[in-house]
Amino acid sequence: MFTNTIARQMKVWMLSALMAVSVSSYAQDKPNAENGKKLYEANNCGSCHALDKKVVGPALRGVHTRRSEEWLIQWVRNNEKFRKVTKDPDAIALYAEYGGAAMNIFENLTPANVLDIVEYIKTAPEPQKAVAVVADANQPKDDSTTLYILLVLVGIFSVVLLILARVKNTLKRVASEKNREELAALNAPKKGFFEKILPGKWGKKNPVVLALFTFAILGGAGAYYGFEFSITEVGVQKGYAPKQPIAFSHKLHAGELKLDCKYCHSTVEESKQASIPALNTCMNCHKGVQLTDKYNGEISPEIKKIYAALDYNPEAKPGEEYGKNPRPIRWVRIHNLPDHAYFNHAQHVNVGKQNCQTCHGAMEKMEVVQQHSTLQMGWCIDCHRNAQVDVANNNYYKALHEKAAKDIAANKSKSKYFSADGKVKLTPAMNGGLECSKCHY
């Protein structure tokens, strides 16, 4: 029994010695956080990830505590192979959790490179104050909630302290009721905390009211800052350009072939959503356009993906080309407002006469679709304050048109419907385009 225990203990020692040796030999090229940071930036990990906030992918801080190094190497270098070939259950679950949003493949990174990146994530300093966040439009922003919580706590704490001080004074007063002299002394004007720090009559105000007042100012400033911050900084996804399941090019189709946007996004003028075309729309051309010249007589592998998705066999007898097992292509969604915000394409394209390009950029030059605007509330509001709406011949603006005409007749050149350069200016804002309820459910 006793010898058994010793033998076991010996084994444990031997094993740990062996492990120490292997770890130290491994540690010879220690992961380098600085190099990791460079690689993280050069490979645009930040377009989908932030350290402390979920963006397109998970927040990465602490990832080394939930995944092994081996796991991370396999995932980052080729998550698709890791899921489909290795069939790692955690990788499959993670992919499902993110609704099939695909992370790119980074086979350009060596395993040591990946460990460098992990080292960078491990050692990157925690965010401190919101004010220290540097504005970089391509980088998702960190949260600043902690700062506000702190401000609020400080406020509440000072109110509680002041109330306690008053309670103590009252108790003292009651206790010394019999001692008139002491009472007189207590009632004599005495310099309080606020009299010392505030000039004149402000110092004589009730301290609780003053504390509440200070608290309100602090709270107001915090809330205003938080609001500004969230409408301009939080969750910016500008520049997001994921790899799509088929290498479809807007530059080729909308640019060189000059197809109208509405040929494919056919609902954009009538409905809230701009539809993504069904693959049958592609087949209008790609039944014939197979690019066999380009691929030595073979059908283009990208076009084959369209055929596979539709279960279409170009060699079958006429009438039998389509099989029974179509699998819809899942395009990666790029533009995505949060659920609480309402945006309607018909309103902008049809009523407001806005060009696709004003919001989406030069799509006809994009090989891969990229998000051009921030889609932040500040962006919407900016345009609503400045865009000119065309009220003539547009029934939607009848009321606004009449109101403006009346105001101009009454106030002449002082009317608020004139802009600085003396021209009539009618903006969406004047038509209620800044009301919270228009954009929020």
Ligand code: HEC
């Ligand atoms: C196009 C967007 C995109 C880019 C670019 C991207 N990722 Fe990801 N990443 C994701 C998504 C989405 C997931 C979640 C899993 C999924 O849906 O595939 C993820 C998951 C991860 C995970 C697993 C996190 C966890 O909680 O287990 C790590 C680690 C990771 N990414 C690291 C990186 C690194 C390092 C880079 C840069 C070399 C990078 N990613 C670039 C989108 C991206």
Ligand code: HEC
């Ligand atoms: C031949 C069909 C076709 C034409 C023409 C076309 N598109 Fe697209 N568009 C697509 C497909 C397919 C996708 C989804 C795949 C992708 O993102 O590349 C898409 C995606 C988009 C997206 C991103 C959707 C998202 O996920 O957020 C925008 C924005 C867009 N198109 C705008 C335009 C504009 C603007 C034009 C005209 C200049 C145009 N498209 C012309 C087929 C087309």
Ligand code: HEC
């Ligand atoms: C109006 C006709 C037309 C429509 C509709 C159309 N395409 Fe094309 N597409 C073309 C032509 C023409 C080319 C080849 C240009 C060339 O010669 O390089 C092409 C090329 C391509 C290529 C490049 C293939 C390669 O290997 O180089 C892809 C991928 C593609 N189209 C996908 C799509 C998808 C997906 C849709 C539907 C959303 C679509 N196309 C709709 C006409 C069309």
Ligand code: HEC
């Ligand atoms: C005033 C700005 C604006 C204009 C103009 C505009 N879009 Fe959009 N587009 C958006 C916003 C914002 C979203 C994201 C909507 C969401 O997530 O609900 C979007 C999303 C899309 C999508 C993804 C599918 C969807 O509806 O969410 C496509 C495709 C698209 N737009 C195409 C177009 C085309 C084509 C035009 C021109 C005919 C156009 N857009 C004009 C702002 C605009």
Ligand code: HEC
């Ligand atoms: C490029 C300029 C532009 C941008 C960006 C823009 N809008 Fe608009 N918006 C307009 C115009 C022009 C109108 C039409 C005027 C109208 O209907 O009163 C409009 C109208 C609206 C209306 C209807 C207002 C009403 O009184 O009927 C809503 C709601 C709206 N926009 C929401 C949004 C949201 C949400 C965003 C951001 C995701 C956004 N808009 C971004 C230009 C813009």
Ligand code: HEC
């Ligand atoms: C023209 C459209 C529009 C109007 C008007 C508007 N919002 Fe928003 N708001 C948005 C959009 C779009 C988002 C989502 C994008 C984002 O997170 O910034 C948003 C996000 C928000 C958020 C969440 C911020 C975050 O970080 O998720 C709050 C809170 C908010 N709005 C409050 C308001 C209040 C209060 C008003 C009225 C004073 C208002 N909004 C008016 C379009 C609008």
